[in-house]
Amino acid sequence: MEFCRRTKTSHIIAIALLFFILGLANSRVVESRKQRRSNLFDFQAINCRKHSAVLTDFGGKGDGITSNTKAFQSAINHLSQFAPDGGAQLIVPPGKWLTGSFNLTSHFTLYLHQNAVILASQDESEYPIIEPLASYGRGRDGPGGRYISLIFGTNLVDVVITGGNGTIDGQGSYWWDKFHKEELKYTRPYLIEILYSQQIQITNLTLINxxxxxxxxxxxxxxxxxxxxxxxxxxxxNTDGINPDSCTNTRIEDCFIVSGDDCIAVKSGWDEYGIKVGLPTQQLVIRRLTCISPDSAVIALGSEMSGGIKDVRAEDITAIASQSGVRIKTAPGRGAYVKDIYVRRMTMHTMKYVFWMAGSYGEHPDEGYDPKALPVVQNINFKDMVAENVTIAGNLAGIEGDPFTGICISNVSIGISSFSKKKPWNCSDIEGVTSNVSPQPCSLLPDNAPGSLKGCDFPEDQLPIESVPLKTCSVAGKYF
Incomplete structure (x- = not known):
């Protein structure tokens, strides 16, 4: 991806200052959520646990040098026996805990103290090779298998990964260097990956690199x-922040992301493999997100969307020095659909694009895809948005013979940068309407007569995940 180098240079100091301020604010928010009472540390979780243990009970050493892979896995294996009896939590106390990949268990909480750092090993032997995802047919970095993620789980129920804003550090520079040199045999590990599971909570953590x-x-x-x-x-x-992939009923909120790729990328499988599996991402709410990503999107839908993406609701989003606000990425061969997308109350500062939709995002897993598998993109709604210092308001390009339809944009004000020499809007193979949008959109998005469009849609009902309550749980201070 490309971005204006002048923009990146001129705003690097502003980004750094903003990052520092928001980082402090985030820490204070987390601290305010954590109350200490009678030597107990309280936290919010979908379920509390009857049993507790600390990593040092299983030989863990927080010196930043000793591998704790066996300690983590031994602890989790031991605690798994308590799943039928109220579940268990593993406490990671203050220290630097070097580890390779480990697997989670059901009815389990992994709790990181605020001064705990899980350090991902850079030893490739600490990451077993696993098969590609069925909906992708291959690894994202290349054909064949992939390294298992640092924290991994499959076929789980009721799992919480949380803490007092403790840190999980992927130490990714080793892997980035090998990626750039094309020395990787398998796809790089992710930091946290959960498959075929339900009732999952990941909260109040710092995840880096x-x-x-x-x-x-x-x-x-x-x-x-x-x-x-x-x-x-x-x-x-490819250091995306959060990637819900063929997931249902997901709530993402109150997150701050600085990334080398999309802050949030909504996915559901790749070409013929995703079409065959046929599992959409649906019922997704994203709110109170702040994103900095100079070369990528704040929220991306696709490009791997071949199981379908529908019913996505995003609101109260802040974008700073990012390439695009909400981006739709698809192509012939993807099939499926991106539909029923709703975005409101988005504020953007220093962007290349506000709106970007592309029907020509042509990466394919192999030559087996069907170029006649055309995606359906329809009912895309944006309302109540403000942007400043923007290069291009909208770059909207559907597919010839397969236009993107039902696009609605209302009550949007975009300030074009004084340095921009580009047309504010570029449109092809799209259909839709606008109301109270500045600068004037392209002719394919006509301005309805005053009063005929009160505003684009945003659902008034709640998704089931929005009404899930969190309980007040605790960790005994003796563990720290």
Whole structure:
């Protein structure tokens, strides 16, 4: 992806200052959520646990040098026996805990103290090779298998990964260097990946420098992702923040992300493989998100969307020095659909694009895709948005013979940068309407007569995940 180098240079100091301020604010928010009472540390979770243990009970050493892979896995294996008896939580106390990949268990909480740092090993032997996802047919970095993620789980029920804003550091520079040199035999590990599971919570953590994507729930439902700070260098490859993939009923809120790729990328499989699996991402709410991603999108829909994406609701989003606001990425061969998308109350500062839809995002897993498998893109709604210092208001390009339809944009004010020499709007193969949009959109998005369009749609009902309550749970201070 490309972005205006002048923009990146002129705003690097502003980004750094903003990052510092927002980082402090995030820490204070997390601290305010954590109350200490009678030597107990309280936290919010979908379920509390009857049993507790600390990593040091299983030989863990927080010196930043000793491998704790066996300690983590031994602890989790031991605690798994308590799943029928109220579940268990594993406490990671203050220290630097070097580890390779480990697998989670059901009815389980992994709790990181605020001064705990899980350090991902850079030893490739600490990451077993697993098969590609069925809906992708291959690894994202190349054909064949992939390294298992640092924190991994499959076929789980009721799992919480949380803490007092403790840190999980992927130490990704090793993997980024090998990626750039094309020395990888398999696809890089993710930081957290959960497959075929339900009732998952990932909250109140700092995640940094993943080898690739930071958080990847896939084929999973009933997910709460909340209060995450995610950071990676803006030039690091494919370090997406949060990627819900073929997931149902997901809530992402109150997150701050600085990334080398999309802050949130909504996915559901790749070409013929995603079409065959046929699991959409649906019932997704994203709110109170702040994103900095100079070369990518704040929210991307696709490009791997061949199981379908529908009923996505995003609101109260802040974008700073990012390439695009909401981007739709698809192509012939993807099939499926992106539909029923609703975005409102989005504020953007220093962007290349506000709106970007592309029907020519042509990466394919192999030559087996069907070029006649055309995606349906329809009922895309944007309202109540403000942007300043923008290069291009909209770059909207559907597919010839397969236009993107039902686009609605209302009450949107876009300030074009004084340095921009581009047309504010570029449109082809799209259909839709606008109301109270500045600058004037292209002719394919006509301005309805005053009063005929009160505003684009945004659902008034709640998704099931929005009404899931969190309980007040606790960790005994003796563990720290």
């Amino acid at each position: 993943s080898p690739s994507w930071h958080v990847h729930p896939v084929y999973t439902r009933d997910i709460i992702i909340q209060g995450l700070t995610i950071r990676a260098p803006v030039d690091s490859p």
